[in-house]
Amino acid sequence: MIEIEIPGRKENLAIDHLVLDFNGTLSLDGRILPGVADLLRRLAKEVNVHIVTAGTFGGVEGQVAGIPCVLKVLSGPGQTRQKARYVKAMGAGRTACVGNGRNDRDMLRRAALGILVVQEEGAxxxxxxxxxxxxxxxxxxxxxLLNPLRLKATLRS
Ligand SMILES: [Mg+2]
Structure with a gap:
């Protein structure tokens, strides 16, 4: 668990699960970005890591091999809802999410901590x-997440 005290919030932020989008968030053009696997391996010692993706570029399994995580490849329509439902099932109040796309919006809103990343794909x-x-x-x-004091500085009121 990662616990962060944030001034202005009634309760500490307590994170057990980290749910991440893959395309545009962890990867570019289907390839995992440099340094990501190491960072996730470090975080996996403290929280359960989940990668949730539509698998647009294929080959996700190979890209995340070596990262201690649960890989959930979505299929069919309603992927915004599927992602949000996944977070709800984990316990949204103890989950942090990272994403960039429009279909990440509901999971970002629902999670205790939603982080948007703006990289080459935009957000x-x-x-x-x-x-x-x-x-x-x-x-x-x-x-x-690895340096919670940074988060405290950003979110304090
Ligand atoms: Mg994405």
Missing amino acids: SAESLMAADVVCRDIASALGL
Whole structure:
């Protein structure tokens, strides 16, 4: 568990699960971004890591091999809802999410901590409004969880 005290909030943020989008968040053009696997391996010692993806580019399994995580490849329509439902099933109140796309908006809104990343693929403006924090890239986003004082500085009121 990662626990973060944030001034202005009634309760500490307590995170057991980290749910991440793959395309545009952990990867570019289907390939995992440099450094991501190491950061996720470090985080996996503290929280349960889940990668939830539509698998647009295929080959996700190979890209995340070596990362201790649950991989959930979605299929069929309603992927926004499927992602949000996945977070709800984990316990949204103890889950942090990272995503960039429009279909991440409901999981970002629902999670106790929603982080939007803006990288080469860009990010959905609707998802931006649903997030708690916006980061320039995935290393910064995961860095917030590895260094909770940074998050405290961003979210305190
Ligand atoms: Mg995406």
